[in-house]
Amino acid sequence: MLTDSFGDVTITSDGATILKEMDVQNPAAKMLVEVAKAQDNEAGDGTTSAVIIAGELLSKSEELLDKNIHPTVIIDGFKMAQEKALEVLEKIALPVDLKKQDYLKKAAVTSMASKLVAEYKEYLADIAVKAMLAVAEKEDGGYKADVDDVLVEKKTGESLKETSLINGIVIDKEIVHSGMPKRVEKAKIALLDAALEIEKTEYDSKLNIESPQQIEAFLKQEESMLKAMADKIAAVGANVVICQKGIDDMVQHFLSRKGIAAIRRAKKSDMERLAKATGGNIVSNLEALTTKDLGEAALVEERKIAEDKMTFIEGCKHPKAVTILIRGSTPRMNAETERSIHDALCVVRDLILEPKIVAGGSAPEMEMSKTLKQFAEKQSGREQLAIRAFAEALEVIAITLSENAGLDPIDILSELRARHEKGETWAGIEVLSGKVQDMSKAGVFEPLAVKKQIIKSAAEAAMMIVKIDDVIASQKMKTPPMPPGGGMPPGAGMGGMGMGGY
Ligand SMILES: Nc1ncnc2c1ncn2[C@@H]1O[C@H](COP(=O)(O)OP(=O)(O)O)[C@@H](O)[C@H]1O
Ligand SMILES: [Mg+2]
Numbered sequence: 001m002l003t004d005s006f007g008d009v010t011i012t013s014d015g016a017t018i019l020k021e022m023d024v025q026n027p028a029a030k031m032l033v034e035v036a037k038a039q040d041n042e043a044g045d046g047t048t049s050a051v052i053i054a055g056e057l058l059s060k061s062e063e064l065l066d067k068n069i070h071p072t073v074i075i076d077g078f079k080m081a082q083e084k085a086l087e088v089l090e091k092i093a094l095p096v097d098l099k100k101q102d103y104l105k106k107a108a109v110t111s112m113a114s115k116l117v118a119e120y121k122e123y124l125a126d127i128a129v130k131a132m133l134a135v136a137e138k139e140d141g142g143y144k145a146d147v148d149d150v151l152v153e154k155k156t157g158e159s160l161k162e163t164s165l166i167n168g169i170v171i172d173k174e175i176v177h178s179g180m181p182k183r184v185e186k187a188k189i190a191l192l193d194a195a196l197e198i199e200k201t202e203y204d205s206k207l208n209i210e211s212p213q214q215i216e217a218f219l220k221q222e223e224s225m226l227k228a229m230a231d232k233i234a235a236v237g238a239n240v241v242i243c244q245k246g247i248d249d250m251v252q253h254f255l256s257r258k259g260i261a262a263i264r265r266a267k268k269s270d271m272e273r274l275a276k277a278t279g280g281n282i283v284s285n286l287e288a289l290t291t292k293d294l295g296e297a298a299l300v301e302e303r304k305i306a307e308d309k310m311t312f313i314e315g316c317k318h319p320k321a322v323t324i325l326i327r328g329s330t331p332r333m334n335a336e337t338e339r340s341i342h343d344a345l346c347v348v349r350d351l352i353l354e355p356k357i358v359a360g361g362s363a364p365e366m367e368m369s370k371t372l373k374q375f376a377e378k379q380s381g382r383e384q385l386a387i388r389a390f391a392e393a394l395e396v397i398a399i400t401l402s403e404n405a406g407l408d409p410i411d412i413l414s415e416l417r418a419r420h421e422k423g424e425t426w427a428g429i430e431v432l433s434g435k436v437q438d439m440s441k442a443g444v445f446e447p448l449a450v451k452k453q454i455i456k457s458a459a460e461a462a463m464m465i466v467k468i469d470d471v472i473a474s475q476k477m478k479t480p481p482m483p484p485g486g487g488m489p490p491g492a493g494m495g496g497m498g499m500g501g502y
Helices: 015-021 027-042 047-066 072-092 102-112 118-135 214-233 249-257 268-278 331-353 365-375 384-393 395-402 411-419 450-480
Strands: 137-139 140-142 150-154 164-168 168-171 182-194 240-243 262-263 295-305 308-318 324-325 356-359 427-430 435-436 445-447
Touching: 015 027, 015 047, 027 047, 027 102, 027 450, 047 072, 047 150, 047 384, 047 395, 072 365, 072 384, 072 450, 102 118, 102 445, 118 150, 118 164, 118 324, 118 331, 140 331, 150 168, 150 331, 164 168, 168 268, 182 268, 214 249, 240 450, 249 295, 268 295, 268 308, 324 331, 331 445, 331 450, 356 365, 365 384, 365 395, 365 411, 384 395, 395 411, 395 427, 411 427, 411 435, 435 445, 445 450
Parallel strands: 150 324, 168 324, 182 240, 240 262
Antiparallel strands: 137 140, 164 324, 168 308, 182 295, 295 308, 356 445, 427 435
């Protein structure tokens, strides 16, 4: 539970969110926050793992620096270890058949296992998989998929079980006028980024009216200008108007008389999505609107959701537009659900882009660790110490998972080491049963892309910080005495950061 300086509360078990909301001062810690951001941008999941491993790498570097191993040697060793670790991951990864959705679903479920929404993970994972597959497109040899093509809307409801996937776009706005149709089939949609109002001038203008006739003439003129707006929209053949700006009452009235439904003050992001989905153009000058600019959808309908009205635009011209409508029982629950669904969508996207998977529960980290220890033995230079340190740092995932499962990490770690030595690639710790087992049989899967990015983000951050220490150390020698507060202790003591989230 995080409280910001305005007193706003966020409840989350999402590592990336925790770090984003924390007010971090220490420069090394700031780098770790950067690790989380990089991981979130690149893979969308695995932030906690990346930060925990980065922290462990830093604390191992500190030990090496204390033993007078030069930072460049540490960096070289880490680089070799990183490459080797990525090789191991590629080797053990299993191919995924995208036609069968079972692996996609299992990976989506795994990404939500540690979240507050875990109770509904199966149900929500199913929605995430369907949503992402709906927007994925074939592209030379593979697929492309963009998480932003899945619109996520939230409305307080009875339970997350009511969360649904809509084949189209849902906007949190109602039809503006009670006389307008609430349901329009074969919709021709005008997307306007222009106010359907008479612009107020910037100057204070004074109107001298000398007779009632003049008032009447003035109002008439205004009315005819507003009517012309509605006429123009009708003339191009639109039966729905979605406007990013305001719509004058009078225009609403004229539109409703023509049977045209309208929505005002739509969000810019919704406008862009609508344009993409319906094939329409956003027009910022009403005069320039033509029939060709209209978007198309099979149905536009206002529906009552909880206490509010929302508008559903379904069966769009471009079918790759879907919306997940989250219906948790409180706004805070909805916010956390949105974050969890985002992780799940990212995981599915990762698999669509690179259909390869590994089992989780620390199995891949232990496998990398084993191979790196053997690899270190074969090196002659002092780099071998750094490679070994890297191997040991990877074990922090198994340690963290066993601690979180309430088990003795030392026992678990020795059992895991032994079983990996014996060739059990997928031996890991299943946290729900608390047993060391074959994680591929336990059904805990994660995208290869997430695991690779964890190694890259963590290693790069650690190398960067070790490099900075190098600079400070040599400056220290040149310019004694140190200014107060200057000079960061190697590793800055971030080792074993007690991140929650598992
Ligand atoms: N049932 C499970 N048993 C063991 N490990 C699991 C299970 N479910 C998830 N995990 C592991 O938890 C880790 C992910 O935890 P999570 O809180 O999502 O952090 P991250 O931010 O790193 O994704 C992964 O290593 C994954 O394999
Ligand atoms: Mg995760």
